[in-house]
Each structure stands twice: as structure tokens, then as C-alpha cells.
Amino acid sequence: MELSQLSRDDHDSSHNEHSSPVDHAPLLTNLFTGSRSDQKKAKALSDAIDKSLRADKERQQREGGIKLLILGPSETGKTTVLKQLKLLYGRRGLDSERQTFRRIVHLNVMKAMQTLVSGMEAAHIRLEKQENEQHLETVLRLESLLKRYSISSIGFTNPAIPRKITDAKAETDLFEEMVPAIKALWADAGIQQTYRTCTQLSIQDSASYFLDAIDRLARPDYVPSDGDILQARVRTLAVTEHVFNIDNVAYRIYDVGGQKSLRKYWAPYFDDVNAIIFMGALSAYDQPCEDEPRLNRLQECLVLFNHIANHKLFAVTSMILFLNKIDIFQRKLDAGSLVNKHFPEYRGPNDYYSTTVFFQYRFLQQVKDLNKQVYTHFTHATDTNQMRVIVVAVNAIVQRLNLSNSGLM
Numbered sequence: 001m002e003l004s005q006l007s008r009d010d011h012d013s014s015h016n017e018h019s020s021p022v023d024h025a026p027l028l029t030n031l032f033t034g035s036r037s038d039q040k041k042a043k044a045l046s047d048a049i050d051k052s053l054r055a056d057k058e059r060q061q062r063e064g065g066i067k068l069l070i071l072g073p074s075e076t077g078k079t080t081v082l083k084q085l086k087l088l089y090g091r092r093g094l095d096s097e098r099q100t101f102r103r104i105v106h107l108n109v110m111k112a113m114q115t116l117v118s119g120m121e122a123a124h125i126r127l128e129k130q131e132n133e134q135h136l137e138t139v140l141r142l143e144s145l146l147k148r149y150s151i152s153s154i155g156f157t158n159p160a161i162p163r164k165i166t167d168a169k170a171e172t173d174l175f176e177e178m179v180p181a182i183k184a185l186w187a188d189a190g191i192q193q194t195y196r197t198c199t200q201l202s203i204q205d206s207a208s209y210f211l212d213a214i215d216r217l218a219r220p221d222y223v224p225s226d227g228d229i230l231q232a233r234v235r236t237l238a239v240t241e242h243v244f245n246i247d248n249v250a251y252r253i254y255d256v257g258g259q260k261s262l263r264k265y266w267a268p269y270f271d272d273v274n275a276i277i278f279m280g281a282l283s284a285y286d287q288p289c290e291d292e293p294r295l296n297r298l299q300e301c302l303v304l305f306n307h308i309a310n311h312k313l314f315a316v317t318s319m320i321l322f323l324n325k326i327d328i329f330q331r332k333l334d335a336g337s338l339v340n341k342h343f344p345e346y347r348g349p350n351d352y353y354s355t356t357v358f359f360q361y362r363f364l365q366q367v368k369d370l371n372k373q374v375y376t377h378f379t380h381a382t383d384t385n386q387m388r389v390i391v392v393a394v395n396a397i398v399q400r401l402n403l404s405n406s407g408l409m
């Protein structure tokens with residue numbers, strides 16, 4: 001099986017039956033050739049048939065489900081939105097994934113500290129406490145060790161993807177061995193300075209969430225909470241399909257891998273798409289692209305959005321834009337980071353309201369068809385309460401647009 005092949009995660013699925021349309025044409029032809037009263041009856045019947053056809057079409061659409069793609073660059077929060085949908089609408093929430101995520105959380109913590117230590121050395125920042133020097137060596141060993149446990153190799157919804165992680169005991173031992181060093185280093189002012197000032201480091205957004213909670217994560221009986229799973233980071237490699245019933249509407253939702261090298265696998269899913277959620281991370285305005293460090297991440301995201309929003313196959317597809325990671329974006333502004341330094345064309349004040357309006361405008365500017373509506377939401381995808389409200393709003397808009405596109409409204 002190829003990477004591009006669909007991995008169907010059907011634990012939320014319900015069976016959808018498709019009804020075929022009935023052919024009423026011969027009946028209508030006969031009736032319209034009759035007398036005036038026949039014509040009256042024909043009109044009534046025709047109206048009734050139209051109504052029934054509309055109902056057929058509507059039911060077919062409902063039962064066939066709305067095909068929705070979640071697209072966007074890597075690390076913008078696509079899989080996080082999907083996890084929220086599982087929590088809010090899945091029958092078993094995230095329960096079936098808890099054990100897998102225990103390992104992922106441990107690997108995330110080790111990777112975060114290894115990145116911080118390498119970043120500290122590269123930036124020539126010194127440790128606050130000399131006794132922590134011994135821990136540097138321990139953590140630096142992780143660079144080669146973690147390659148064996150590459151998180152990007154996990155396709156936890158796709159058994160076809162080979163897992164590098166095969167030895168849970170070895171991972172647990174490694175994590176236990178690292179805990180004292182990670183704890184001591186995280187408490188050191190040198191590492192804290194690196195975390196605060198080295199914004200170009202590609203450190204995962206959930207680093208401080210997990211590092212602050214290391215005692216809890218290190219308990220032998222640790223089971224990841226929903227919050228931990230939402231914060232955990234696993235690169236998506238294969239396209240996965242998930243079926244949800246959202247307020248009596250069946251959705252087939254596709255989550256894709258956002259890395260540049262994986263985007264060629266998106267195209268086979270572009271037919272008959274009813275809606276797209278395009279995700280961009282606002283917090284990426286000061287970050288370089290992972291696979292092309294000369295490029296600004298948000299600029300690259302705008303280019304990708306341009307490609308998707310103007311794609312001929314999406315001419316009548318409902319387009320929903322999630323400008324995500326507003327919590328991190330806000331934190332960066334509060335810390336004095338200037339948008340204008342990375343987007344020199346921006347001349348407004350550096351406050352949340354003005355800068356988010358600017359970025360929304362930059363996205364909407366990409367859409368060539370002036371009649372195409374793009375519905376924007378500023379999102380915090382790890383916040384279940386915010387996502388609950390947003391999913392309801394998205395469902396309402398997708399249904400409305402879907403009915404109006406099919407001529408039923």
C-alpha cells in the first residue's frame with residue numbers, strides 16, 4: 001500500500017445508503033398532452049413530483065454525506081481539529097488512542113528538550129547553574145537516539161506505515177533515564193532564556209505545556225488526558241478519512257499531511273468536495289519554513305491558500321478559513337514581537353485586533369473570484385470550548401451553502 005492511499009478510520013463511522021433518483025419523465029409527457037383540467041392536475045402532480053425530487057436530492061445529499069477536506073501547511077493544527085471532532089462527535093472520543101499517545105507525549109518531551117539544548121549551544125547562551133552541565137551531555141545523546149524513535153514515522157491511523165517505534169519498554173526506560181536531566185535543565189535560567197528568545201528554533205508549540213507537567217507525565221500510571229492528546233504532536237503522513245455525524249448531517253472528513261513533500265498526495269481527493277477548511281497558523285508570522293528556511297512560514301501559507309482558493313475544482317466549494325493558534329499569536333504580540341518586522345508592508349498598530357484584520361485581509365486578497373465567499377474564523381484549536389462553538393457555526397454555513405449550490409435554496 002502506498003503512502004497516498006487512504007487510511008479509513010471508521011470507528012466513528014455510520015453506514016450511508018445512497019438512493020438512486022426516480023425517472024418521472026414519461027408520466028409528465030403523457031399528462032401534458034391532455035385537456036385543460038388534465039393540465040391542472042398535471043401541474044399539481046408536477047409540483048408534487050418536483051417536491052419529491054427535491055426531497056430525494058436533499059436526502060441523497062444528507063445520506064451521501066458532505067465531503068470536507070482539511071488542508072493547510074504542516075503544523076497549522078489540522079489533526080488537532082480532527083481530534084476535537086472525535087472528542088465532540090465521535091462515539092469513543094480519544095479513548096482508543098490513549099496508549100499510543102503516552103509514548104508520543106514522552107517522545108515529544110525528549111525532542112523538545114533536545115531542541116532547546118542544541119539551540120542554547122548554537123546561540124552561545126550559558127547555563128545558569130554549573131551543576132547542570134552534566135545533564136547537557138545526557139540530553140545531547142538524544143539527538144541520535146531519537147532518530148530511532150522518529151515520531152514522524154508513526155501512522156497511528158494507518159497500519160500500512162511502518163512504525164519505527166516497536167519497543168515500548170526501551171522508550172519508557174529512555175524517558176525515565178532522561179527525566180532528572182530534563183527537569184533540572186527546564187528549571188535553569190539559561191534554557192528558559194533560550195525558550196523565550198530563540199524564536200527561530202523549530203520547537204514544538206506544546207513544549208512548555210509538557211515540560212511544566214513532567215512530574216505527572218513521568219508517573220508509572222500516567223495515562224494522557226484529552227488535553228495532553230490535543231497538545232501532542234505527530235506529523236500526518238497519510239491521508240485519513242473520518243466519518244462523523246454532526247447534528248444529523250453525515251460528514252466525510254479528510255485530514256492530510258501538510259509538509260511540502262506530501263502535498264502531491266492531496267490531489268486524488270479533490271473531486272466532488274463540498275467544503276474545505278483551510279488552516280493557517282497566525283503565530284507563524286515570525287517563523288521560517290521548516291523545509292525551506294529562507295521562506296517565511298505565513299507567506300508560504302498565503303501562497304498555498306492562493307493555489308487552493310483559486311483551484312478550478314473548488315469553484316463552488318465552500319471555503320472556510322481557520323486562522324489558528326491565536327493564543328500563541330497573542331502571546332508573541334504581548335512579548336513585544338513586531339508584525340511589521342516580518343511583514344514590512346504592515347504599517348498599523350501592533351495590537352491583536354489590527355494585526356488579525358491585516359492578516360485576514362492578506363488571505364482574502366488571494367481569492368481571484370470576487371463572488372467567492374470565504375468564511376474566516378480566528379481559532380484556538382486546542383481549546384475544546386472554542387472549537388465546539390466554531391464547529392456548530394461551520395456546520396450551519398456548510399449546510400446552507402450546500403443546499404444553495406444544489407439549487408434547493
Ligand SMILES: Nc1nc2c(ncn2[C@@H]2O[C@H](COP(=O)(O)OP(=O)(O)OP(=O)(O)O)[C@@H](O)[C@H]2O)c(=O)[nH]1
Pocket residue numbers: 072073074075076077078079080081204205206230231232233234235236237256257258259324325326327328379380381382383
Ligand atoms: N497553542 C496551540 N497549539 C496548537 C493549536 N493548534 C494546534 N496546536 C498544536 O500544534 C501542533 C501541531 O498541530 P497538528 O494538528 O499536528 O498540525 P497538522 O496541521 O496536522 O500538521 P501535519 O500533520 O504535519 O500537516 C500540535 O502540538 C498541536 O497541539 C492552537 O490553536 N494553539
Ligand SMILES: [Mg+2]
Pocket residue numbers: 078079080234235236255256257258
Ligand atoms: Mg496532521
